[in-house]
Amino acid sequence: MRAMVLERPGSPLRLAELPVPQPAPGQVLVRVAACGLCRTDLHIVDGDLDQPRLPLVPGHQVAGTVVARGEGMAGSAAPGALAPGTRVGVPWLGGSCGCCRFCADGRENLCTEAVYTGYQRDGGFAEYCLADERYAFALPDGIADLQVAPLLCAGLIGYRAWRLTLATLPRQTDLDIGFYGFGAAAHILCQVARHAGHRVHAFVRPGDAPAAAFALSLGAASATDAGSPPPCPLDAALIFAPVGALVPAALRAVDRGGVVTCAGIHMSDIPAFPYADLWHERRLLSVANLTRRDAVEFLDLAPRVPVRTTVHAYPLTRANEALADLRHGRFEGAAVLVP
Secondary structure (H helix, E strand, O other), X not given: OEEEEEOOOOOXXXXXXXXXXXXOXXXXXXXXXXXXXXXXXXXXXXOOOOOOOOOEOOOOOEEEEXXXXXXXXXXXXOOOOOOOOOEEEEOOEEEOOOOOHHHHOOXXXXXXXXXXXXXXXXXXXXXXXXXXXXXXXXXXXXXXXXXXXXXXXXXXXXXXXXXHHHHOOOOOOOOEEEEEOOOHHHHHHHHHHHHOOOEEEEEEOOOOHHHHHHHHHOOOOEEEEOOOOOOOOEEEEEEOOOOOOHHHHHHHHEEEEEEEEEOOOOOOOOOOOOHHHOOOOOEXXXXXXXXXXXXXXXXXXXXXXXXXXXXXXXXXXXXXXXXXXXXXXXXXXXXXXXX
């Protein structure tokens, strides 16, 4: 099979011919139809996330079809077993121990033995990939592979950040929510938040008029440069950009009792800020990865919104070009590789 391989951080991905992997017990072999690109892929390729298994096939927003199952573990007749022909998505969280205290109460995203797709195990920048059957999810009908791929990380992480943010607030409706960074995750979550009746305020890189226009086209109530004051005090702010300096800015933008949620896996250092910015029961929250509950809930919700992803397709062999375009903000929405 063809695959794009990372040999060492900081180097371009290399096109390689690899054997088609064979599923072990509890695994499924997925023929990849589309794989979304994520800023986390950039952090892996650039070396910001420094524990990859090398050489590595990146990619963790995989949409495809099960073509084979390993024998054992779940068993071919077990409820929920993924039979060949099932259309599935494979996300960032690729497996967990299943028995620690975090796994026991549904917080497998915090498992210390967790493994991650496209980081500790080969991902979807290839024609085939393996997945733990427990962490592959049936995809909704009516959303094509190209459009559904970004839901597998940008959508899921955004949904988890939004869900946990709402859980900290005294009310769930009539909210003003700020999104710092308006890329793949924010353009999906903007649609979800508007469906729930929230007003979304987008904050983009200074001078990025196309991103501001894109946010307004998706129904954002306002769009302005990050660091500028919001048009009204925010009930909550979600930070998708990996820029630690946005944390103090977002704290100043939220009202008393508001919450700032950091939704990325990697972020630059947060600068010191005065306690007054945090006082009056403002809260600072981080979100790690996703859970299976998030995947089931969000993949059920997305077609009911309905979420429409803006995607830019690249052939698998142009993965390096796609990563460069993502790094430099050359498109709105999400990039997707097609084998």
